[in-house]
Amino acid sequence: xxxxxxxxxxxxxxxxxxxxxxxxxxxxxxxxxxxxxxxxxxxxxxxxxxxxxxxxxxxxxxxxxxxxxxxxxxxxxxxxxxxxxxxxxxxxxxxxxxxxxxxxxxxxxxxxxxxxxxxxxxxxxxxxxxxxxxxxxxxxxxxxxxxxxxxxxxxxxxxxxxxxxxxxxxxxxxxxxxxxxxxxxxxxxxxxxxxxxxxxxxxxxxxxxxxxxxxxxxxxxxxxxxxxxxxxxxxxxxxxxxxxxxxxx
Numbered sequence: 001x002x003x004x005x006x007x008x009x010x011x012x013x014x015x016x017x018x019x020x021x022x023x024x025x026x027x028x029x030x031x032x033x034x035x036x037x038x039x040x041x042x043x044x045x046x047x048x049x050x051x052x053x054x055x056x057x058x059x060x061x062x063x064x065x066x067x068x069x070x071x072x073x074x075x076x077x078x079x080x081x082x083x084x085x086x087x088x089x090x091x092x093x094x095x096x097x098x099x100x101x102x103x104x105x106x107x108x109x110x111x112x113x114x115x116x117x118x119x120x121x122x123x124x125x126x127x128x129x130x131x132x133x134x135x136x137x138x139x140x141x142x143x144x145x146x147x148x149x150x151x152x153x154x155x156x157x158x159x160x161x162x163x164x165x166x167x168x169x170x171x172x173x174x175x176x177x178x179x180x181x182x183x184x185x186x187x188x189x190x191x192x193x194x195x196x197x198x199x200x201x202x203x204x205x206x207x208x209x210x211x212x213x214x215x216x217x218x219x220x221x222x223x224x225x226x227x228x229x230x231x232x233x234x235x236x237x238x239x240x241x242x243x244x245x246x247x248x249x
Contacts, residue, residue, distance in 0.1 A: 099142035
């Protein structure tokens, strides 16, 4: 699963109604976001791979003999990383959509300000100016959530996919230990490396599934905050007009 390409394609589809400056800003934000998780993803996979190699070597065996099992573990590990990243990408895209809608609504408010000035309508001018300012606050919340999305994703990846190459502490082996590890190597690898990793990956999958539910629920709540702020902005606008008409959302 190429999470980078998927996110980029989705974001490009949302650039249609933005100005050049807004498009450039979104590209910068999304580029930083993508670079952050791609770098972290690579680090976590490499860390896990190093851990597997080191544990097999610890028992005096050549990791190449277990490459099939290693490749299978790495594939599962990466797939679970991708699931977590994809869920955060869903939030990133949803918040970005809200940001774009808010930007477009603010543009309408600005046009309404110009019309109210032209027609010397003081009530509508003040209502539209208030609406424009309130949309600015909503946009700031969207930007905050986009930044928070990246930080939360990085934190969650570091929490769940810890650096496994730092967990192994073999120390210095005596000649007797080295000979013993080589003699009983295959059995030890099966019992103390292969099976524990298989069990750990099952537990990791359960953890990821629970996290996906939590992240989805948080996303729904975050989007609700933005939508509610836009709705409140509209109510304030309507109250200020006091029956003077509606200049759009």
